[in-house]
Amino acid sequence: MTDTSEPILDIRNLTVRFGKVAAVNDMSLTLRRGETLGLVGESGSGKSTTSRAVLQINRPTSGEVWFDGEELVSASRTRLKALRQRMQMVFQDPRSSLDPRMTVEALLAEPLVIFGIGNRTLRRAKVAEMLRLVGLDPAVGSRYPHEFSGGQAQRIAIARALILEPELIIADEPVSALDVSIQAQIINLLVKLRTQLNLSMLFIAHDLAVVRHISDRVAVMYMGRVVELADRDRLYGAPAHPYTRALLSAVPVPDPAVEVHRKREILTGELPSPGRLPYGCAFRSRCPLHAALGRPEVCANVLPPLVPLAPNQSAACHFVSDASAAAARDQRGGVSA
Amino acid sequence: MSAPLLEVRDLEVAFDTRRGRVKAVDGLSFSLGKGEIIALVGESGCGKSVAVRSVMKLLPEQTARYEAGSITLDGKDLLDLDDKAMQKIRGHDIALIFQDPMSSLNPVLTIGEQIGEAISRHQRVSRREVVERTIELLRRVGIPAPETRLKAYPHEFSGGMRQRVMIAMALSCNPRVILADEITTALDVTIQAQIMDLLKSLVADAGAAVVMITHDMGIVAGAAERVYVMYAGTVVETATTADLFARPAMPYTWGLLRSIPSLERPVDEPLVPIEGLPPNLARLEPGCRFRPRCAYRRAICGAAEPPLAPAPDGAEGHLARCWGLDPENGWLRDTDWTSDLGDAETMAEISAAAAQVQGEKR
Structure with a gap:
């Protein structure tokens, strides 16, 4: 991964409001060319809204989205349509994103038809090639979506997203509806395709272990903002933000020997209502560090900005150095990379 | 370990479908001791949910058939019981907590009414006592300010809170066996950790025994003492949790x-x-x-x-x-x-x- 080239995607101060609720709040994030950026967070943290706002499915309230040097929020409909050819989305539920009345071949050829690419024969060949690429027999082209299992249907959805040879893929929880044994098949497929086709990918998921397997960098979202952004190994090895640390410590580890000795940082309380976000740091109502420090006022009065801690890590917390110190101290009880 | 509290032996459950008879559970055996947590693990369609519903005898009567086996609670075979006798057992001796609290709670009744109903169904208590017990239950499952939440409706609660309400309802008659069907699957990890901690502490305090249904090996590793791995309707491997993960x-x-x-x-x-x-x-x-x-x-x-x-x-x-x-x-x-x-x-x-x-x- 090189930083030198211009980012493929540059999100600047993005805000998306639904009525009074700011689902995404003044968020900035860049995706480098060829990299996979994992976006994690709990439900309601704004990950899916971000992905939809990037593709202009939901129009942002304010902010800019730059794709390969072009601004999307202010772009015309015609221009957007043309650009969408180069950025495609894979959704969580493959069954509801595939029209049940169309054969697989028609489903895969549809994007080509919409963009007027090729003739019948060429499209046929392309469909067969894509099916083979995602591990399906081209003969399944005459079948309908309901005849496929969940994992196979997700392969079809991936083939459909890739048939236009996009540069950017936004995958929104692409494996969370699948069984574990199938999940691994799809993760491995995405890893293979990303390298083979040199894709840049925004990979959205709530499962931190899944994100770790596929991402180069990871952004953690909480209540519409990025609270930590770091290289994968850094984020999982030395998480800085108290929320990241709590999130990692809550992930169950499939090893009873580890689970017995594991020090859990169980968050009390629940996510605040996004319509009534507290002033200052939105995490402070559940923050163990805030409580341990005797509830300092600055957390309630000042919104912590996302500041760099190291060349490959930034976090939004007033007391992040205290948190990292605590992390280093607890490393034995915590999660190691 | 003492004599098992709940024992399922060679259970076979089949469904009539348009494509003929399908055996969803085929030769399932497991046993649960007092105060124990066991887990049935497997992927979708392996028969784990049918298995717990068959213990409660909650399968659709028209299509589901018990073909063989026995389900004994304290030595009494549940398959011999008629519907009336079974109703006394449901909720009172065995409670089932479902995966999705939103669709299992009644949206037009308050939380207090729903838990109260569960209490008065099996016990003869005055209305005031019902209220008191409901508040106590909500407190036990960690709902803050329970007195004020009695009149709230399910939609006013978050997913984690609703799951706590479901657990409170399951606990209302001090059941000896709790069947927990993917109770943390729909929840975020931080809330999931809270609910698992709650379940474990309830087992430790109240001496209930739990059959956990899950597809998550991580949850199993942290909570269960014994694991039954299911595949296509039957158990393919069982061991203590430590043995299963180690060997x-x-x-x-x-x-x-x-x-x-x-x-x-x-x-x-x-x-x-x-x-x-x-x-x-x-x-x-x-x-x-x-x-x-x-x-x-x-x-x-x-x-x-x-x-x-x-x-x-x-x-x-x-x-x-x-x-x-x-x-x-x-x-x-x-x-x-x-x-x-x-x-x-x-x-x-x-x-x-x-x-x-x-x-x-x-």
Whole structure:
């Protein structure tokens, strides 16, 4: 991964409001060319809204989205349509994103038809090639979506997203509806395709272990903002933000020997209502560090900005150095990379 | 361990479908002791949810049939009971907590009314006592300011709070057995950790026993004492949690453990999926159920179903269903599952089969 080239995607101060609720709040994030950026967070943290706002499915309230040097929020409909050819989305539920009345071949050829690419024969060949690429027999082209299992249907959805040879893929929880044994098949497929086709990918998921397997960098979202952004190994090895640390410590580890000795940082309380976000740091109502420090006022009065801690890590917390110190101290009880 | 509280023996449950009879549960046995937490683990369609619903006798009467086996609670066979007697047991002796609290709570009744209903259904208590007990229950499951939340409706609660309400309702009659069907699946990890902690503390305090249904090996590792791994309607391996994770015996369990993304694995080690697709129960092939996806299979695997027999490590109660573990002719008894992934040629065959559509041509 090189930083030198211009980012493929540059999100600047993005805000998306639904009525009074700011689902995404003044968020900035860049995706480098060829990299996979994992976006994690709990439900309601704004990950899916971000992905939809990037593709202009939901129009942002304010902010800019730059794709390969072009601004999307202010772009015309015609221009957007043309650009969408180069950025495609894979959704969580493959069954509801595939029209049940169309054969697989028609489903895969549809994007080509919409963009007027090729003739019948060429499209046929392309469909067969894509099916083979995602591990399906081209003969399944005459079948309908309901005849496929969940994992196979997700392969079809991936083939459909890739048939236009996009540069950017936004995958929104692409494996969370699948069984574990199938999940691994799809993760491995995405890893293979990303390298083979040199894709840049925004990979959205709530499962931190899944994100770790596929991402180069990871952004953690909480209540519409990025609270930590770091290289994968850094984020999982030395998480800085108290929320990241709590999130990692809550992930169950499939090893009873580890689970017995594991020090859990169980968050009390629940996510605040996004319509009534507290002033200052939105995490402070559940923050163990805030409580341990005797509830300092600055957390309630000042919104912590996302500041760099190291060349490959930034976090939004007033007391992040205290948190990292605590992390280093607890490393034995915590999660190691 | 004392005599089992709940014991399921050789249970077979079939459904009538348009494609003929489908055995969703085929020869399931497990036992639950007092104060114990056990887990039934498996992927969708393996029969784990049908299994717990059959214990409660909550299966659709028109289509579901108990074909064989027994379900005994304290030595009493539930399958012999009529519906009236069964109603006394449901909620009172055995409680079931469902996966999705939003669709199991009644949206037009307040939280207080719903828990109160569960209490007064089985016990004769005054209205004031019902209110007091409801508040006490809500407090026990960690709902802050319970007095003020009685009049709230389910939609005013978050997902984690609703799951707590479901647990409170299940606890209302101090059941001896709690069946928890994927209770944390719909929840975020931080809330999931809270709910699992709550469940564990309730078992420790109240002495209830829990059958946990889950697909998440991480949850199992942290909570259960014994695990039953299910595949296509039957148990393929069972052991204490420690034994199962330390020395898993048969290829499906190996596959499950290899395919889970975990924070503990080396980060660059690729996941090893189980190739192929879960079988269609309406069209099971003879022989081992896992054979179509097994990279270690041999000719014998297609001939007959292997028995659930003692695993090679000899740990007590560690059983596995695999011809490769046969004491005389087994070829997997010394296999190192972490390095030996099976026969490459067989694996290619499985992938080729998975690229096709299962089932009949249109």
